[in-house]
Amino acid sequence: MNRRKFFKLSLQAGLVTAASQNVSGLFAKSSKKDIPLATNALRIPPVISGGDLVIAPTTFEINSGIQTNVISINNSFPAPTIRLKKGDTFSAQIKNNLTEPTVIHWHGIHAPSTMDGHPRNAIAPGDTFNLSYPIIQRAGTYFYHSHADMNTAKQSYLGMTGMFIVEDDEEKALGLPSGEFEIPLLIQDKRFDKNGQLIYAPTTADMSAGWLGDTVLINGTPPNAFLNVANTMYRFRIVNGSNARTYNIALSDGKQFTIIGNDGGLLESPAAVTSAMLAPAERLDIVVDFSGYSIGDNLFLKSLSFFYSDGPGSGTLRQGAEIDLLQFTIDRTAAKGNPIPAALSAITKFNSSDAVNNRSFQLSGHQYINSQSFDINRIDNHVPFGALEQWTITNLSESVHPMHVHGVQFQIVNPTQPSEGGWKDVVRIESFATVQVLLRFTEYTGIYLIHCHILEHEDMGMMSNFQVEQSGAVKHETNGQNEIVIFPNPASDHAFLKFPSLEKEEMLMLIDITGRVISKDILGAGITDHKLLTDKISNGSYRIILGNYEAELIVMRQ
Numbered sequence: 169m170n171r172r173k174f175f176k177l178s179l180q181a182g183l184v185t186a187a188s189q190n191v192s193g194l195f196a197k198s199s200k201k202d203i204p205l206a207t208n209a210l211r212i213p214p215v216i217s218g219g220d221l222v223i224a225p226t227t228f229e230i231n232s233g234i235q236t237n238v239i240s241i242n243n244s245f246p247a248p249t250i251r252l253k254k255g256d257t258f259s260a261q262i263k264n265n266l267t268e269p270t271v272i273h274w275h276g277i278h279a280p281s282t283m284d285g286h287p288r289n290a291i292a293p294g295d296t297f298n299l300s301y302p303i304i305q306r307a308g309t310y311f312y313h314s315h316a317d318m319n320t321a322k323q324s325y326l327g328m329t330g331m332f333i334v335e336d337d338e339e340k341a342l343g344l345p346s347g348e349f350e351i352p353l354l355i356q357d358k359r360f361d362k363n364g365q366l367i368y369a370p371t372t373a374d375m376s377a378g379w380l381g382d383t384v385l386i387n388g389t390p391p392n393a394f395l396n397v398a399n400t401m402y403r404f405r406i407v408n409g410s411n412a413r414t415y416n417i418a419l420s421d422g423k424q425f426t427i428i429g430n431d432g433g434l435l436e437s438p439a440a441v442t443s444a445m446l447a448p449a450e451r452l453d454i455v456v457d458f459s460g461y462s463i464g465d466n467l468f469l470k471s472l473s474f475f476y477s478d479g480p481g482s483g484t485l486r487q488g489a490e491i492d493l494l495q496f497t498i499d500r501t502a503a504k505g506n507p508i509p510a511a512l513s514a515i516t517k518f519n520s521s522d523a524v525n526n527r528s529f530q531l532s533g534h535q536y537i538n539s540q541s542f543d544i545n546r547i548d549n550h551v552p553f554g555a556l557e558q559w560t561i562t563n564l565s566e567s568v569h570p571m572h573v574h575g576v577q578f579q580i581v582n583p584t585q586p587s588e589g590g591w592k593d594v595v596r597i598e599s600f601a602t603v604q605v606l607l608r609f610t611e612y613t614g615i616y617l618i619h620c621h622i623l624e625h626e627d628m629g630m631m632s633n634f635q636v637e638q639s640g641a642v643k644h645e646t647n648g649q650n651e652i653v654i655f656p657n658p659a660s661d662h663a664f665l666k667f668p669s670l671e672k673e674e675m676l677m678l679i680d681i682t683g684r685v686i687s688k689d690i691l692g693a694g695i696t697d698h699k700l701l702t703d704k705i706s707n708g709s710y711r712i713i714l715g716n717y718e719a720e721l722i723v724m725r726q
C-alpha cells in the first residue's frame with residue numbers, strides 16, 4: 169500500500185466513525201476549587217526484565233465495569249515496564265498474536281539495527297521474534313512502542329506502549345528517591361466512545377494536527393487519578409506516550425519542582441523550574457519535594473495551557489488546553505529524603521566546530537523530510553560510524569514537529585530550557601524554527617530512522633532511513649599487497665595483524681555480527697602490525713576494519 173492509499177483509507181475510516189460520540193461526560197471533570205474529586209488510585213504497570221512479550225488483541229478493564237478492547241502486551245494495559253541494569257542482557261521472545269504485522273521499537277535504547285524495531289523487521293501474524301542484546305547505555309527513562317509500517321499510531325494508541333527503565337551503579341550511588349518514592353508516569357490521551365471503547369479514527373484534519381484525546385490516562389488509570397504521598401521527596405519518571413499531545417508539566421500551586429533527567433538519563437546538575445514542556449516521546453525525570461505540605465493537603469500534577477498554532481482536528485480538548493493529570497494527597501509523614509546532589513552526572517559537551525559533517529533535514533507539510541515521504545527501502549543518508557555530525561533540522565511548516573533519532577542520544581546545540589540539556593533523543597521543533605543537534609554513532613552500524621514523533625505524521629511518512637557505516641569504501645582484498653594478514657585465525661587469546669604501512673592515523677575496529685563495535689584502537693601513521701587481544705570476547709566471527717581495509721577474524725576458544 170502506498171502512502172496516498174493509506175491516507176485515503178484513514179479518511180474513509182474517519183468518515184465511518186465520525187458519528188461516534190465520546191464519553192467524556194461519563195467521567196467527572198476535576199476542578200481546582202473542589203479538591204478532592206479524585207477517585208481512581210494511580211495504577212502501576214507490572215515490572216518485567218524481558219522474557220515472553222505476547223502482543224494480543226484482548227480486553228482490559230480500564231474504566232470500572234467496562235471491558236475495553238485493547239492491544240495488550242502480556243495482558244497489561246499499558247504494556248509492562250521493562251526494568252534492567254546497565255550490563256544486563258535484554259532477551260525477549262516477542263509473539264505477535266495480532267492479525268496484522270507488528271514490531272517493537274526500544275525508544276532511546278542502543279539496540280542493534282536488526283533488533284531496533286525498524287518496520288522492515290516486522291513480525292508476521294502468528295510469528296515469534298527472539299532478540300537478545302546487551303544494555304550498554306547509561307541509566308535513564310526510556311520506553312517502547314509499536315513501530316509497524318504505517319500502523320504505529322493505532323497500535324501504540326491501543327496499548328502497545330510501555331516504559332523501559334535502565335539503572336546503573338553511578339545513578340544508584342546518588343541516593344535519589346527510590347522504591348515506593350520512585351513512581352513511573354506514562355501519560356496518554358485517549359478518546360472513548362459511549363460504550364467505553366477506544367476510538368482511533370483520524371480524519372484528514374487529525375492526520376495533520378495529530379490524534380488528540382479528550383481523556384488523559386496516567387499508566388492507564390481512569391481520569392481523576394490520585395496518588396497518596398508521604399511528606400517527603402518523590403522521583404517521578406514521566407514519559408509522554410501520547411500520539412500527538414504536548415504537555416506543559418507543572419504543579420497546581422505553582423511551586424518549583426526539580427528536573428534531574430530527561431530522554432537520555434540524568435542532567436549534569438538539577439534544575440529547579442515551575443513548568444516544563446513535554447512533547448510526544450520526550451521524558452522528564454523530576455523530583456517533587458512534598459515536605460512543605462501538611463497531612464491532608466492536596467495538589468495536582470497538571471499541564472498548564474500554552475499556545476499552539478496547529479488546528480484542533482476532530483478532538484474536543486484542544487492542543488495546549490489546561491489539564492489536571494494526577495492528584496497528590498499528602499496522607500502520611502516520612503523521613504525527609506536525601507538532598508538532591510548538586511552534581512548528578514558528567515556529560516562531555518560536543519562542539520559544533522568539531523563536527524566533520526553537516527546534514528540538513530527540512531520538514532514540510534505533515535509528511536515530508538527533504539521533500540520526500542518515507543520509503544522503507546530507500547536510504548536517504550549514509551552516516552559514518554564514529555564521526556561527530558551536526559544535523560540541522562528546519563521546520564518549514566506551521567505545525568510543531570518533535571523529531572526523534574534512533575540508535576543514538578544527541579545534544580541540542582542551543583538548548584532553550586533546562587529540559588533540553590544533557591542527552592536527548594527527541595527535540596521539539598517549533599513552527600518555522602531551526603534546531604541543530606550534535607550526534608555521533610558509536611555503538612552499532614546499520615539502518616536507523618529519523619522521524620516526527622507525532623505518530624500520525626510518522627505513519628504518513630515524515631520519516632527517513634539512514635545507514636550508519638564505516639567511512640570510505642571498504643576494500644575487500646583477498647590477496648595482494650593491501651590485505652590485512654591475521655595469525656592465528658581462528659584466534660584464541662590474541663591475534664597478530666600485519667598490514668601495509670598506514671599513511672595516516674587510523675582506527676582499528678572489531679565488529680560483531682550484529683554490527684556492534686567490540687573494541688577500538690587508534691593506530692598511528694607508519695604502523696604495520698598490531699597485537700589484538702581477544703581473550704575477553706566470546707567465540708564467533710568478527711569483522712576487522714582498519715581505514716579502508718577489512719578482514720574477517722574468527723575467535724575460537726575451548
Ligand code: C2O
Pocket residue numbers: 273275313315449572574617619621
Ligand atoms: Cu519512539 Cu521511532 O520511535
Ligand code: CU
Pocket residue numbers: 273274275276572573574575
Ligand atoms: Cu526511537
Ligand code: CU
Pocket residue numbers: 534567568569570620621622625626630
Ligand atoms: Cu510532525
